[in-house]
Amino acid sequence: MQDFKALVEGQRAYLLRYARLQLRDPHAAEDVVQETLLAALSGRSGFAGRSNLRTWLTGILKHKIVDAIRRLSRESPLAGEEEDADFEALFDQRGHWSEMPAAWPGADSALEQKEFLIALEQCLACLPAKTAQAFMMREHLGLETAEICKELGVTPTHCWVLLYRARVALRRCLETNWFAT
Amino acid sequence: MMLSCKEVTELVSQRLDRRLDFGERLAVRVHFAICSGCSNFARQVEFLRRAVRHLGHEPDRP
Numbered sequence: 679m680q681d682f683k684a685l686v687e688g689q690r691a692y693l694l695r696y697a698r699l700q701l702r703d704p705h706a707a708e709d710v711v712q713e714t715l716l717a718a719l720s721g722r723s724g725f726a727g728r729s730n731l732r733t734w735l736t737g738i739l740k741h742k743i744v745d746a747i748r749r750l751s752r753e754s755p756l757a758g759e760e761e762d763a764d765f766e767a768l769f770d771q772r773g774h775w776s777e778m779p780a781a782w783p784g785a786d787s788a789l790e791q792k793e794f795l796i797a798l799e800q801c802l803a804c805l806p807a808k809t810a811q812a813f814m815m816r817e818h819l820g821l822e823t824a825e826i827c828k829e830l831g832v833t834p835t836h837c838w839v840l841l842y843r844a845r846v847a848l849r850r851c852l853e854t855n856w857f858a859t
Numbered sequence: 860m861m862l863s864c865k866e867v868t869e870l871v872s873q874r875l876d877r878r879l880d881f882g883e884r885l886a887v888r889v890h891f892a893i894c895s896g897c898s899n900f901a902r903q904v905e906f907l908r909r910a911v912r913h914l915g916h917e918p919d920r921p
Contacts, residue, residue, distance in 0.1 A: 696915040773863025778896030785906050789913055798910055816876065817911040823876045842872040845904045852907075 686718050689735050696736060699799070700743045700814050702807065706750065710742040717742075740819055747811065748829050768846065779849070782857045794856060801851035805844055812837060813844035862886050864897055871901045875908060 693714060697707035717738050718725070725734050770776055788794040802810060808830065815826045827837045862870070867890045870883055879887070891898045 692915075699915050769863070769865040773865035775864050775896045779899040779903065781899050782903060782906070785903075789910055795910075795914060798914065802911075814911070817908055818914060838869075838873050838876060841876055842869055845872050845875075845907060846868070848907055849900070849903050 682722060683719060685731060686715055686735065689732055690715065692732065693735060693739050696739060697743060699802070699818060700811075701746060701750075702803075702810070703750075706746055710739065710746050713742050714739045743819065744815075744821070744829060747815070751811075751830055768850075779853070782853075785857075788856065797856045798848075798852065801848050801855065804851060805847055809840050809844045809847070812840040813848075816841055862890055864890075864894060867894070867897045868900055871897065872904060875904065 690711060693711045694707060697710050698704065701707045701710065714735060718735055721738075725731065768776060802814070805813065812826055812830060812832075815821045815829070816823065821829075823834060823837050823841075827834050830837070832840070867887055870879060870887050873879065874884075874887070891901070
């Protein structure tokens with residue numbers, strides 16, 4: 679038992695990094711990791727060597743994160759997001775690009791670079807809270823839009839708008855901070 | 860149905876979240892044939908999906 683506890687504890691730093699990608703509040707991230715570790719220790723039989731320990735813990739953590747998001751969005755609903763003037767400037771009045779996106783050479787090799795992933799995290803941190811939340815639930819937790827709408831209390835159309843805004847903003851941020859340099 | 864770049868980028872984003880209908884798929888494909896900006900945009904948002912999935916899964920940082 680002592681060994682199992684040490685193994686589980688050994689994953690704490692990893693789980694915390696994962697939780698912080700989803701929850702901006704560091705205390706909330708600490709809390710879900712703590713809950714995950716406790717659940718893991720009391721539900722050890724659920725593990726039973728079926729999978730990799732980290733994968734198993736991450737699975738528990740994902741549920742705890744969704745619970746936390748639900749709780750947080752009930753306690754303090756995120757306000758409607760302000761229209762971003764920058765965003766509107768992307769297209770002219772007829773809906774054509776103001777500046778055509780150019781190709782990103784070497785994008786795939788960027789995935790192997792630690793510096794790139796740090797730049798990506800920094801770009802994520804610049805997104806408005808609700809936009810970032812919807813985007814990370816979709817792309818990082820891998821939830822379906824219907825579930826995201828339910829947890830965030832928004833309509834599907836609004837959800838698609840949030841995801842669109844996140845993608846457009848991230849694309850621009852990475853272009854400026856990584857691919858253009 | 861001729862769509863503007865803005866409308867095409869909205870569909871390109873939505874096709875990562877829902878299945879587009881036939882008319883939408885066709886309109887996007889026709890637009891790509893004449894617009895490299897939107898084709899690049901599409902490749903880049905798909906890349907973003909792959910990149911975000913990498914986060915938190917990379918080997919431990921020192």
